[in-house]
Amino acid sequence: MTTTEHDRDGHLDPTLYRTPADAVAAPPESLAYVAGFDPAGERPDALFTVVTDPQSPAYGRVAARVELPDRGNELHHFGWNACSSALAHPGHHHAARRYLIVPGLRSSRLHVLDTVPDPAHPRLVKVVEAGELAARAGYSRPHTLHCGPDGVFLSCLGGADGADGPGGVALLDHETFDVLRAWETERGPQRLAYDVWWHLRQNIAVTSEWGSPSMIEDGLVPELLLDRRYGHAVHFWDLESGRHLQRVDLGDENQMVLELRPSHDPEATWGFVNTVVDVEDLSASVWLWTRENGEFTVRKVITLPAEPARAEDLPPALRPFGAVPPLITDIDLSVDDRWLYVSAWGTGDLLQYDVSDPLRPRRTAAVRLGGIAGRQTHPAEPDVPLSGGSQMVELSRDGRRVYVTNSLYAAWDEQFYPEGIDPWMVKLDADTSGGGLGVDGGFFPHGSDFGGLRVHQTRLEGGDASSDSYCYRR
Template sequence: MALWKPDPTFYASPREAVKAPPETLAYVAAFDRAAAKPDAIAVLDVDPASDSYGSVVGWAELPNLGDELHHFGWNACSSALCPYAPHPHVERRYLIVPGLRSSRIYVLDTKDDPKKPSIVKTVEPEELAARAGYSRPHTVHCGPEGLYVTNLGGADGADGPGGIALLDHTSFEVLGRWEVDRGPQHLAYDAWWHIAHDVLITSEWGTPSMVEDGVVGELLLGRKYGHALHFFDLRKRTHVQTVDLGDEHQMVLELRPAHDPTRLYGFAGVVVSVEDLSASVWLWHRDGDRWAARKVITIPAEPADAADLPPVIKPFGAVPPLVTDIDLSVDDKWLYVSCWGTGELKRYDVSDPFHPVEAGSVRIGGIVRRTPHPAAPDLPLAGGPQMVEVSRDGRRVYVTNSLYGAWDDQFYPDGVGAWMAKLDSTPDGFAFDERFFPHGDDFRGLRPHQTRLQGGDASSDSYCYP
């Protein structure tokens, strides 16, 4: 009798994930802003013992133009070990890669040759629209019932509402719209969960027309972008509660729940306050029988000479931090906060999530400073730490510099360039790895955006056992 053995990269608990072997490959979504050549998945060697460490060692070019690859994910992860999971036999082998502008979703197989992912299926925008009523797929998360794909737009030209489409684990067909009752949510962005408690949380950015060409000043100052968190019953797929952070806090983006399934809290990043250009991080938590949120980190804007600023922020005479990504280590101790505008990556000790303590900072890029990488001190860099990914053991942190084509052009109008960096993180320090700096032509003229690590990472998996 054959016995099913779970994928060895599935971990029952965060503790087991932390003890797992380190990654040797990283997959990076890279896109062509001009849509003149195809986007691609770049494969990087992240094994320090390898002769090709820090180099692009594989390249999977996509067949179409203008996809603008965004937040991709694995087809399956540690959530497949949950007691009620119907698919404990699936493997972590496929990358599910959405095109934010094209509304296509690509499925790439990494099993036969991890350095040469191959396309095995393409979900066309017509299927996503017909079966789920959505467009503009943004973020992919693997759950026990299937693949959750958040979307910014509606179908058939509808600007919204955005929401979640569910895809089958094995066929990758679109099963349908996840929400049975979306409640008041209209704007969409990220979704995550407290999986052992049947709670799903969503955040808000804007509809396609609001984000298509970058930040719209009238919408921002009019406080029209998203500023709330929404809580759903994960099993019933129904809206339970809205927590409004205040309309001055514009664009509530990345969500990072605690990995420990017994802990009911998580962090949400807010891009900007229209009152003072600061950015912030909020903690959601239970308050009696309701959900609540409180601001636990505020990062102020940095004064600057208007002559050094791009037109979009020139009238303000300051550089906003623009917190566009956050990532929480698997042991729930360190929160990394990327300040794409100022070119800073901050590390906070969040052992007490209600009282984060800053515990390290590095600078690279930035709208005004253009800080170089230590490996190339004479090379000023544009862009800044944007997407940030943390290894399972928490010792390695990877950052890429491009955010979203339209934002790149607004905030770095002279060109955002292309680079990726790695930092070593220990309780005693937080610093760049000078051996790891792929940049420029290494990405063949494409802009690197999001990173996924072989075998999983801090933002790909959820765990059902403490």
């Protein structure tokens, strides 16, 4: 692995931003990277490069794909080796947003791809096998990663060799990507894992809960859901030491606590997290955490109710209920901390909220794409109902472009969309003054564009709203 031109010249990578305002003002992304996977595990998964520059003749098209050399990975979440937080923590000798670290949620392998010298055509440069993750950190089923103090933080759902836990966070070397160790030193009551994020300047880490490998890998287990066995708590930690500080239970009716979106303001100690389903009424919700007198509290600020539906429009698992649960599976907070996007995979809705007052979100726009019962269409093909629904959502640094894909996790896809999921990626234009969303009819890679692989998370060239933390306010 070699250094970038910026490293050799002694200059910082310009995509490492001192402040949120610097990130917003930076040039827009011209490329998006999208993880694709074969749900059957028979073909190689791939990382796709999609052109997002509207001046390019290839706008909205897949420019390249990097196939992995192995099978059965199920690419899910992935991230950069370095982000803006590298400006204020040790460990990077040549900090540059250059390598994409791509975990396989089912295989527990990590694939490292180099975006230099040609960002449109990344190259696979390293594979970290599941055995290394198990032997050195005691974990499996890697899920989410962020560049942070002491190394790259990698949340993992399972214990060594796929055991049911406890799940937690592994540390990777910033530059070699070797697995170093488990991050936690005092775990306390934490057992289930999902996401990890932090308030860097306050030395606070936050983790959330989904389920252990046996709870997720073959699909949603109804008995576990009704027994309220999936995750329903948020955990707060000492970031430097890995010591557990506080567990906040959201109520065991609120099952599956997933995406953590802390404020981008480095002086703030609040953020949003979502729950997938309330087992009492099938609603879904978004919660706000805040710190008061040294203690964290978490309160519900958004509720999406279930929608009545005809039994014939529902998959077998939902027919007894006669309703479509919203199933909030992703959220994203704009870099200026004003706009929150909520993705309801069950109904297909992508919702925009003004969160200028985080305690009182105000809905400003909604667009429905696909959905279990509605099967809404895209302007590019108005006669073809979309399969799947709005799922993973990524937001540009300036907040003006929203990218959405439609697959959750293979086994769960089959339960809620048994007719199958044809892959698609949608771009929406956002009004960042008063609110509003519109689908870009000229941007619609789908189906054979992705070689039939389903698509999950998107990362943007130069960074995006969900992968950066900032060190300075101004």
